[in-house]
Structure formats: structure tokens, C-alpha cells
Amino acid sequence: MAYYKVIQGQYFDAALLNKGQSLTAGKGDGRISYEDAIQLYEEAMDGQEITEIEKATLLYLFNELPWTEKAREWITEKLAFLKTDPETGNTTVYRLFYEKELRNFWQARYEDHKNNVESEVYFWEQYLIDRDQELPATIRESIDYYYQSVEEADWGVVRLYFVPESTIAEGESEAKKGLYAVRVTTDGDDGWIELFDRQSNELGYGRTYIELVHWGEKEPIRAFVAGSGYPVELENSMNDTLWGK
Numbered sequence: 001m002a003y004y005k006v007i008q009g010q011y012f013d014a015a016l017l018n019k020g021q022s023l024t025a026g027k028g029d030g031r032i033s034y035e036d037a038i039q040l041y042e043e044a045m046d047g048q049e050i051t052e053i054e055k056a057t058l059l060y061l062f063n064e065l066p067w068t069e070k071a072r073e074w075i076t077e078k079l080a081f082l083k084t085d086p087e088t089g090n091t092t093v094y095r096l097f098y099e100k101e102l103r104n105f106w107q108a109r110y111e112d113h114k115n116n117v118e119s120e121v122y123f124w125e126q127y128l129i130d131r132d133q134e135l136p137a138t139i140r141e142s143i144d145y146y147y148q149s150v151e152e153a154d155w156g157v158v159r160l161y162f163v164p165e166s167t168i169a170e171g172e173s174e175a176k177k178g179l180y181a182v183r184v185t186t187d188g189d190d191g192w193i194e195l196f197d198r199q200s201n202e203l204g205y206g207r208t209y210i211e212l213v214h215w216g217e218k219e220p221i222r223a224f225v226a227g228s229g230y231p232v233e234l235e236n237s238m239n240d241t242l243w244g245k
Helices: 014-023 034-045 052-064 069-079 090-114 137-151 218-227 232-236
Strands: 004-007 010-013 156-163 179-186 190-197 202-209 212-216
Touching (some): 014 034, 034 052, 034 069, 052 069, 052 090, 090 179, 137 190, 137 218, 190 218, 202 218
């Protein structure tokens, strides 16, 4: 199932949306109960934090579904700080999708590590494509830049992925379908990520450390290739990784 569902141009978390709707379908008095509200909120937390898409989904469920008074009062307190990002759209949703996929990948690797098992989990094997094929100029430039700066210097690897839009969100137009990802991994735990849509429009430039991603402008992010180091925000959050906790 797709991670996101689009309703009237707004992106929502598909699993959370379906969960909320299922709680009122032929169950009890057809309203979200206090226990249901807690369940929805905890599911949105996803063990770590609530993303902007999950916040928007909770607000949608709050406005569109019937709630008991107790459930409404409880969730209203939580929703007081759940303000949706006015700029949420294609760029944000693709970045969130990538962050979630990267977090899931490292979570699986971490579980193997805790169990003293040699992990056979690899990132996006099903989406890996030939980087040497004919590509839009912007994507080709991204691959060539990192190949020359990182892979030819023998301290990392550049991979190209293509993710079908149907995997990311339901309801998007055909013209916008597809996500290209240029992912760079070093001999350590860090790397870079650059995202593009099918028309090669830029969707995000990021510096990564294990499952953490810091998004920024193209040139400042790429500057860390030559200068090493990390954005301050990323460096300050390194203890928040699965291995750092």
C-alpha cells in the first residue's frame, strides 16, 4: 500500500487515515472513543515523532469523523501544537517519504545488530536502476558530480534509484509520477541524498548520518563533500541515532 493518499491536493498518511476510518466503520456507536484517540495518536508518533503529514492526517480525522466528547477534549489538547506546514506539498512529501524509508532500513539493520546477526537488509534494492543510462540533465549532473568527487576518489559509492509514484502516494496525477534519488554512501556512516521528480525538478538536497537527514540548499550541502563535516543541526543530533541512544 502507498504511504500517502492525496485528497483534494492534500497529502495524508494512508495507514493512519485508514486506521481512523476503520475505527468508526460498524464499531461501537460509530464515533472515535477516548481509547481510539489515544491509539491514533500513538500510531502517529511512530515511536519517535509526528511528521507534518501525520499531523495533517490527525487534523483531517478530527474534522471529518465523529468523536465522543472525551476523545475530542483529549485530542484537542494534543492538536494545540499540531500545526500543519503551509508549504507541505510535493517537495515535503518526498522528503518525508525518504526519511521514513531510510529510518525503516536502519531500524532493520539495528535489530540484526542487537541480535548479533549479520544483516542482509539492503536499501531500496527493488528501486535500484542503471545510473549510466540516458537521464535528464539535472540528474546526470548530480550523479557525475558525486562520482567524480567521491567514488573516483575511492571513499564512497553513488547509486541511482527510481521509485514509482504509486508507491509513495495515491491520487497524484500521471505527469508527476516518479521519484529519482541519487544516494551517496561513504566508507563511514554518512552520505548525501538528492531527490528529483520525473521532470528532473529538484525536490531536496540532504546530508545524511545513519538514519538522520538534514535538508538544505544545493551548494551548502555539497560544500561538505570538499570540506567534510556536517551541518550544525545534524552534528548536534548525532546522539539521537539508533546507535547513539
